[in-house]
Amino acid sequence: MTDSARQAGDSAIPPLFRFVPGPGGDTGTATRLALNRTGSFEWDLVAGTLDIDEAGLAVFGVDPVAFAARPSIVVERLDPGERARLAVTIDEALTGGSGSYSIHFRVPLPDGARQWTHVQGMIMRSGDGRAHRVVGVVRDATAEVTHSAFVLDLEERRRRQTDIVERTTAALSRAMTVDDVTAALTGPGGLAMLGADGLALGLVEGSTLDIIALSGETLEAFDGPGSGDLDAGLPLGDTVLSGRPRFVTSVPELARRYPVLQPHVDGLGIRAAAYLPLVAHARPLGALALFYGERTDFSADERILYLGLAAIVAQSLQRAMLYDEEREFATGLQSAMLPRRIQAVEGGEIAVRYHAAWSGRDVGGDWYDVVTLPRSRVGVVVGDVQGHDTHAAAIMGQLRIVLRAYAAEGHPPATVMARVSRFLAELDTDRFATCTYAQVDLATGAVRLARAGHFGPLVRHTDGRVGSPQVRGGLPLGISTEFVDEEFPETRIDLLPGESLVLYTDGLVEEPGAGLDQGMAALAREVSEGPEGAEDLADHLSARLWERWGAGDDVALLVLRRGPDVDRVRAPRLRQYIHQADPEGLSEARTIVRKALTDWDMAELADDAELVTGELLVNVLLHTEGGAVLTLEVLPEPVRRIRLSVQDRSSVWPRRRAPGETSTSGRGLLLLDAVTARWGIEPRGEGKAVWCEIGPTARRPFGTGRGGGAPHRI
Incomplete structure (x- = not known):
């Protein structure tokens, strides 16, 4: 680039982005930038030339002599994917009217390492908006990107930890009994809620430790060292007795410390474990073990998290155990009074x-x-x-x-x-x-x-x-x-x-x-x-x-x-009680009679039977102090007939009356005599039964049934 061109462009470039020539120029600025692994460049889009100072070439790991001989060596060092991403970013900025661009990409260094590099360029445009020159800086951004990734990872881990605490607290807040607590920890989503691959929960019962919950695909192997006396030779028992948590990141170390686990650890499929004491109000309740198949360490924040989880579980268990005791007291009190x-x-x-x-x-x-x-x-x-x-x-x-x-x-x-x-x-x-x-x-x-x-x-x-x-x-x-x-x-x-x-x-x-x-x-x-x-x-x-x-x-x-009547005739026979206090009983009885005769293939008798049923039942419900028992059965004769009986608890027998034209009662016996083949009255215990037979046979004159007793309207 000529001096006149350089001078013409300098007036438009902010001081931070001034082009810095080689060692013969302003060495103070160049030195300060170089110490910070930062260099500068100038790209003449019209002439197609690119000038980069020595500090900038050092960022790319390119020798100035090699660059002077072949400037394209800077771009050729990039991987094809990174090269394409850089080209797209610059092209979009130049053609889209943007005044600058910025991009992070990785540069392979001669020692085989990969360095994160940041390029920021300012685009100079003519009066018609056409880009004619780009000036900018290039710097080593490895530390920045690495720190940013660390911060993001730290934030992600803290977010996961917060989610674990929130989900566990929400799930256990709804647990009322010990069974509810174990269901929340081991049920669907329980392990995911805790961020673990397996779980074991033990409660102290006197001098014993009762394993009340196991969850995880490979924890069947844990059945051996299960419930039993509190024993410091087992990790859960040791955790309860010592009151101290233990974070295990080496399964062989776990087996060496607790030899009784040696036959079982190989089948667990874990690489790390957290054994946490469950203590509430200075009372040891038990211990919780969380198992992990991929984790190999526990950070300080994570250890604090697990101690907080143990406190939440312990409080929930204490509340649930108190509730269970109260339930036992309540049901015991209630049972004693029944x-x-x-x-x-x-x-x-x-x-x-x-x-x-x-x-x-x-x-x-x-x-x-x-x-x-x-x-x-x-x-x-x-x-x-x-x-x-x-x-x-x-x-x-x-x-x-x-x-x-x-x-x-x-x-x-x-x-x-x-x-x-x-x-x-x-x-x-x-x-x-x-x-x-x-x-x-x-x-x-x-x-x-x-x-x-x-x-x-x-x-x-x-x-x-x-x-x-x-x-x-x-x-x-x-x-x-x-x-x-x-x-x-x-x-x-x-x-x-x-x-x-x-x-x-x-x-x-x-x-x-x-x-x-x-x-x-x-x-x-x-x-x-x-x-x-x-x-x-x-x-x-x-x-x-x-x-x-x-x-x-x-x-x-x-x-x-x-008790059922074992001697009753099974079929075809129907017996139904109609309560005096049941307003729907009369309608139901008539419906039952019609349905029964239809089912017995005697539907031609249903009209007469339903009429007689209603008449006899109304008489009982209106004029006695109780309900009625309706019996309907088929008589085994060559010509089949039905026998219908209505029994009540009144000893008053009906008598025949001669109703007037405007009378609303007194026609019961007349109707019974008109539509039935035979009818009669029989004493039954403390009451009586009015019965009739309906079917295709010659009807007998009125009065063939037995009468007697005090008058009774029908």
């Missing part, structure tokens, strides 16, 4: 279940009981005291004993409820209780119920259908006495052989986030779909509902099943 065993009953089977809520010492007041009563009857009760604490449980225990005493004396359900309510009010507590109490005669199937602000029962029929009798009720126990309203109406229903009575508390039907009607419908569905036996049905309901709802509340459940 009956130790349920006696067997003749003529049926009873199953009971109690499930405590998962809420620490907050025990509830749910209870059940079975009481032997005079005259071969049995009393069953399910109740719930307000609140979830030890006070509620204490009140529950007292109420159970008092109700049992009053029931055992043989008092009717209404009297038992009134006396128990008075007792609760006299306790001078702010709690109330709900309850359903039933006296059952399994020989006859008679059930007398009273309820105090509680759910009514469900009845599972032999064909799987589920009924919900409308059992009249009074106010909750305690409240009824405070309001001077100790009326607890009784309702009678009847259990047929093979039918089941289901009593329960609200924990079985209250689903979080759903209405009570949905819970009741789910319970009825599960009762219908469940097995017949009392024990099996109780298990089915517990598994499908209590566990599904999330166990947020206590549950008391009682299932009483009347």
Whole structure:
């Protein structure tokens, strides 16, 4: 480059980028730049010449003599990939109108090393914007890039460490029990959360160390030195006894220090391990071991991190162990207040279940009981005291004993409820209780119920259908006495052989986030779909509902099943009880009759049978004090007929009447005589049965059935 050209360009170049000639020029600036491994260059784009000072050539590792002979040697030293990247960067800057460019690239040195080099150039342009000259600096950036990479790596490691702490803290914050803690550490994502390849967790139990968790593909080999006495000859035991962490970066060293591990370490597939003591409030809880397949060292920051992790795990374990102790205390207290065993009953089977809520010492007041009563009857009760604490449980225990005493004396359900309510009010507590109490005669199937602000029962029929009798009720126990309203109406229903009575508390039907009607419908569905036996049905309901709802509340459940009639005719025969308090029972009975006759290939008789069924059942439900038992069967005759019977508990027999034109009743016997082949009345126990036969045969005149007794409208 000529002196005139150089002088013309110097005025446009900032002092930092002035071209520095060889040793004959301004040696002070050149020397300072050279000491910092920095040189300068000038590139004349018009003439196609490139001048680089000696300091710049030193950065590239090029001898000035070799450069003078062949300037292209600078670019040829670069790898093809780096050369192409440099060319693209410069070309984009020149053609894109940019005023400068900057790029880092690697330069191979004569000694075989690779040096990070930084080139920064300023582009000089003419008035029309065309680039005509580039001046700039070239420097050794190895230290800078290396330091930057170190800083980035350090930041990345610290970010990973922070993530480990945050994820572990978040996972363990939701753990309530020791099982929850181990699940958080060993479950899906547990090892990734900790950044480890394997894990072993041991808890101190007296003088022993119990290995409660192992995780990792190769840790099956650790089964040998597992749970046992606290032993300093094993790393976990040594960690507990010494209270000091141990960071192992050599497996052979680990085996030499703990010879008992020698047969096992080869199968572990690890290269490093961290043994961490778990201490909370100066109490050694156990030890945690983390295993690594690739790591070979632990930095000071990482060691501090693992000590922090150990503290987090120890605190979670201490909280979980305290919770488990409280749960054990709560369930023990609750169990002590419930009956130790349920006696067997003749003529049926009873199953009971109690499930405590998962809420620490907050025990509830749910209870059940079975009481032997005079005259071969049995009393069953399910109740719930307000609140979830030890006070509620204490009140529950007292109420159970008092109700049992009053029931055992043989008092009717209404009297038992009134006396128990008075007792609760006299306790001078702010709690109330709900309850359903039933006296059952399994020989006859008679059930007398009273309820105090509680759910009514469900009845599972032999064909799987589920009924919900409308059992009249009074106010909750305690409240009824405070309001001077100790009326607890009784309702009678009847259990047929093979039918089941289901009593329960609200924990079985209250689903979080759903209405009570949905819970009741789910319970009825599960009762219908469940097995017949009392024990099996109780298990089915517990598994499908209590566990599904999330166990947020206590549950008391009682299932009483009347023994099936083994001597009954199997088919074709239908028997159904219609409760007086069940408003849907009449419609269901008519539907059942029609469906049964259709299934028996006797649909031509369905209209008459459905009509008679409705007439007889309405008569019972309107004019008696209880429900009715409907029986439908096929008579084995050459010409098949059906026999339909409706049994009630009234001793009053019907009589024929002559209704007027505007009368709304009195036509029952006339209708029965018109559509049936035969009919009659028979005494049955404490009541009677009105029966009829329907089929293709000559009808007999009215009156062939037996009459008698006091008048009874039909």
